[in-house]
Amino acid sequence: MAYVPVPKDLNAVKTKVMFNLTKRQILCFGGGALIGVPLFFLLKGSIGSSAAALCMMLVMLPFFLLAMYEKNGQPPEKLIRNIVQVCFLRPKQRPYRTNNFYDLLNRQDILDKEVYAIVHKQNPRKKAHTSRAKADRRGDCKSQASG
Known part of the structure; x- marks a missing residue:
């Protein structure tokens, strides 16, 4: 065939x-x-x-x-x-734009943190102070317990 x-x-x-x-x-x-x-x-x-x-x-x-x-x-x-x-x-230089998924996730994480800070009335600087205050309290408690 x-x-x-x-x-x-x-x-x-x-x-x-x-x-x-x-x-x-x-x-x-x-x-x-x-x-x-x-x-x-x-x-x-x-x-x-x-x-x-x-x-x-x-x-x-x-x-x-x-x-x-x-x-x-x-x-x-x-x-x-x-x-x-x-x-x-045509023009020699053309802008290169991409849809970077990881950059999108990073921007979304930053926005989520901003919203969380607004909702809970916290400032990012206050977080550092609150963690220091907790450490100071723990240190005070230890010094009072030992003394």
Whole structure:
């Protein structure tokens, strides 16, 4: 039985129109041929056929690049547009903001302590005094018991 692999992501599958080429590839190859072939015939008489063929290939090369090259599923003109936006159009420094869960917990703990202090009418400085008073009372009790 014949085995045909089917990709899981069907968005990556491109519809082929003619000669197993996509519409984009046909248009780019056609545009390259429309510019390159007449250029070859114009230059063949003056600079020779091998130099004219080389010039034709150099002129047609960008069209082939536009037809065939893709990086991360993006054609070259989208890549160039993204590079221009990053380098020239958008600001260089962008603020980095994050939702730090631990920072949120820390701020919530500080707010809880503030609320607790307000509810119980305590000042954070009074806590230190009350702990000293307790220590003094314990010390007084010990000195009275021993004396």
